[in-house]
Each structure stands twice: as C-alpha cells, then as structure tokens.
Amino acid sequence: MLILECPYCGVMADETELAAGGEAHLKREGPGSSDADFEAYLFDRMNPKGVHFERWRHASGCGKWFHAARNTVTLEVYGTYSAQVSEPPKALVTAIKRKVPGWEGWM
Amino acid sequence: MSEAVSALAGATYDGYCKVSDAGPVGMVTLRGDLAAKGFGAAVKKATGCAVPGQGALTSAKGRRLAWMSPDELLLFCGYDEAGTLATALGAALAGQHALAVNVSDARVVLHLEGVGAREVMAKLTPADVSPEAFGPGQMRRTRLAQVAAAFHMPDAARFEIIAFRSVAAYVFELLSTAAQPGGEVGLFPAGE
Ligand SMILES: [Zn+2]
Numbered sequence: 001m002l003i004l005e006c007p008y009c010g011v012m013a014d015e016t017e018l019a020a021g022g023e024a025h026l027k028r029e030g031p032g033s034s035d036a037d038f039e040a041y042l043f044d045r046m047n048p049k050g051v052h053f054e055r056w057r058h059a060s061g062c063g064k065w066f067h068a069a070r071n072t073v074t075l076e077v078y079g080t081y082s083a084q085v086s087e088p089p090k091a092l093v094t095a096i097k098r099k100v101p102g103w104e105g106w107m
Numbered sequence: 108m109s110e111a112v113s114a115l116a117g118a119t120y121d122g123y124c125k126v127s128d129a130g131p132v133g134m135v136t137l138r139g140d141l142a143a144k145g146f147g148a149a150v151k152k153a154t155g156c157a158v159p160g161q162g163a164l165t166s167a168k169g170r171r172l173a174w175m176s177p178d179e180l181l182l183f184c185g186y187d188e189a190g191t192l193a194t195a196l197g198a199a200l201a202g203q204h205a206l207a208v209n210v211s212d213a214r215v216v217l218h219l220e221g222v223g224a225r226e227v228m229a230k231l232t233p234a235d236v237s238p239e240a241f242g243p244g245q246m247r248r249t250r251l252a253q254v255a256a257a258f259h260m261p262d263a264a265r266f267e268i269i270a271f272r273s274v275a276a277y278v279f280e281l282l283s284t285a286a287q288p289g290g291e292v293g294l295f296p297a298g299e
Contacts, residue, residue, distance in 0.1 A: 008177050009248070010161050014233035017250050060250035062176035 006058045007066050007080050013058055021055030024067050025087055049073055051096055051103050053088055056080075069096060111186060114215040114275035122286030124221030126279060129267070132216040133189030135182040136175075137196055139205030149199035154182055154192060164246040164259050173246040173259065181269075186211055215275035219266040219282055226294040228258070228266055230285040238295060252281050 002015040022045070029041040046052070052072050057065045067085070069078040069092055078099070079092045093106045115128035139146060147158040156172035158180065159165045164173040170192075171183040184192055189209045196207035219227060228236045234249040235241060241260070248257040256270040256278060270278045284290075 011234070011247065013249075016233050060255040061248040062179075064176060 002070075002075065002077070004056060004068050004077060005080050006061055006064070007082055008062050008064045009058060011061070013061060017058065017060035019057045019059040021057055021065065024053040024055045051078070051100055053106075055083070071100070111212070114272045115217075115279055118279060120279070120283040120286065122283060123288050123291055124219055124224050124227050124282075124286040126282040126286055127218045128275075128279065129216035129218050131186040132211065133182075133184040133186045133192070133209075134211045134214060134216075134269075135184065135189055135193045135196065135207055136210045137180045137182060137205065137207045138178055139200060139203055140178060141180070143203055146200070146203060146205070149203070150180070150196065153195040153199040154184070156182070159246070162245055162247065164244055171259075173257070175246070175248060175257070183216075213272055214269045215272050215278065217268045217270070217275075217279060217282065219268060219286070220264055221286070222264065223286070223291060223295075224264055224266055226292055227282060227285045229294055230292075231281055232256075232258075251278055254278065 003012050004018060005011070006013045026041060029037045050071055050073055052070060054068050054070065055065060056068050057063070065083040066080055067083060067088065068080045069088060070076060071078070078096050081089055081092065088106055097103060097105065111131045113128050113130045117130055118128045120126040137150070141158055150156070150158050154170055154172060155168035156170055157165045159172055159174040162174055164171055166172070169185070173181045173183070175181050182192065189211045193207045193209040200207070225236050225238070231251040232249050234247050241247065243260045243262055246257060246259045248255070250256060251268070251270065254270060254274045254277060256268055258266050258268040261267055268278065
C-alpha cells in the first residue's frame with residue numbers, strides 16, 4: 001500500500017484516496033511543435049526501474065494535484081512537493097542521490 | 108419558497124452506534140486566499156469564527172468553520188441564516204479574490220454517536236481515526252468506502268460526517284451496516 005503525504009493537507013493519504021497522474025514534469029508540446037516532439041510528449045515515458053517523479057491528486061481530500069518522488073523497485077517514498085514547480089526541489093534531489101548511489105540524477 | 112428537506116428526511120438507525128440524518132444544516136463554501144491580508148478579520152467579522160489552520164475546525168456562535176483546502180473553507184450554520192451569511196461574507200471580502208456561496212442543499216450531514224463510533228469510522232475510511240491521531244477540533248477530508256466524505260468530532264464520542272447529497276443514502280447505509288449489532292471489533296477499547 002502506497003502512502004503519500006499530501007503537501008497541502010499535511011496528512012498521510014493512503015493510495016485509495018489518491019488518483020495517479022503519471023510521470024511528472026513533462027514539457028507540453030503545443031501547436032507549432034514538430035510531429036516527433038508532439039508524439040514524444042504524448043507517448044514517450046521514462047518508466048524507470050528505480051527513482052521516479054510522479055503526479056498525484058488528493059482526489060478524495062483537498063482535490064489538489066501534487067508531486068511525489070518514489071522508487072518503483074523498493075516502493076520507498078522520498079518525498080512529496082508542490083505542483084507549482086517545473087522540477088523537483090534541489091534538497092530532495094540531493095537526498096535521493098545520497099540514498100541511491102547509482103542514480104543518474106534528475107534529467 | 109418550498110419546504111426544505113434534508114437528503115434523508117431525518118432517517119435514523121440504532122445499531123451499536125446510532126446513525127442519524129442531521130436534518131437541514133446551513134453550509135456556505137468560501138474560496139479565497141486564506142493567507143491574504145484582511146481575510147481572517149473579514150471572515151471573523153461576518154461569521155464570528157476564526158479562520159482555522161490546516162486540517163482544523165473552529166467554532167463560535169453555534170457555527171463551525173472547517174478547513175477544506177489551502178483556498179477553501181466550509182461554514183456550518185443554521186439553515187435559515189446561510190443565505191444571509193454568504194452575502195455578509197461576500198460584502199466583508201469585497202475587493203479580495205474570494206467567493207462565498209450558499210451550498211446548504213449540496214450535501215448531507217450525518218451524525219454517528221456511541222462508544223464504538225471511532226471503530227465504525229475505521230471500518231470505512233483509510234484515514235487514521237485512532238484517539239492518538241484524530242479528535243475534536245480536527246477536520247479530515249477523505250473517503251468512506253467508495254465516495255468522498257469529510258468528518259470532524261463535535262465531542263469525544265461523536266462524528267459529524269458530510270458527503271454529497273447524491274450519495275446520502277449510500278453513506279447512511281454504509282454507516283448503518285458498519286454499526287450493526289454483532290459487528291463490534293473492540294478496536295479502541297478505551298471507549299474512545
Ligand atoms: Zn490534500
């Protein structure tokens with residue numbers, strides 16, 4: 001069972017009161033983008049074995065979107081953070097690097 | 108004006124806890140920047156209640172003000188004063204990016220009371236309702252079985268639950284089934 005702390009409510013929310021929103025920090029390709037870029041935006045996902053950044057929504061709670069960093073193999077949760085950012089907080093990235101020595105790092 | 112009726116028209120169930128429809132309750136939803144200058148004072152002036160902190164609930168003058176999200180509060184008040192209070196909030200918050208609406212008929216308010224009330228809730232929600240984690244003065248938005256709901260504790264042996272009106276009968280039956288005699292688990296034996 002996945003349990004994430006909603007950064008807005010400050011409560012530990014069980015997976016069943018959350019809605020998954022897929023990979024985080026995708027760059028939207030809009031009108032005028034190349035077909036290849038648009039296709040990549042729609043379909044290409046990292047799907048990593050290890051550290052992953054995701055979007056989640058506190059669907060049965062405050063209704064807000066937020067971000068989570070977790071490990072898809074160990075299921076360890078590294079942290080959650082605001083939706084209003086385009087990349088993970090530096091402190092969180094540093095903490096993950098310390099915990100996962102082989103991790104290639106953020107982007 | 109037609110006569111106002113709550114979603115379940117005062118239905119009750121007596122199990123090892125008592126479940127009851129609270130009848131018509133006034134509710135005003137207030138959205139805005141809770142941290143904005145003058146917001147707290149305006150809300151206090153209009154309702155008597157202080158703006159609650161994250162996950163909390165305040166009360167004054169027989170009204171309750173609950174924290175729903177970083178930009179949303181829900182006022183519980185008398186059914187007949189909800190319209191007036193929504194207007195008063197709107198006036199008090201003039202010039203701010205805020206909106207107050209009378210939503211009294213959008214939701215159902217249910218009461219659950221009895222020695223095993225925490226246990227009945229624990230059967231239905233993933234939220235931690237143990238005495239160590241939850242008590243009077245707190246507001247929790249979560250789910251009950253398959254639908255969104257929120258609750259707080261008016262006192263140590265009672266829960267007040269809100270859910271959308273369209274699922275009122277479902278939530279009432281959930282609580283009633285969970286409170287059926289013979290279903291006692293003894294999860295919080297202190298009587299909490
Ligand atoms: Zn939340």
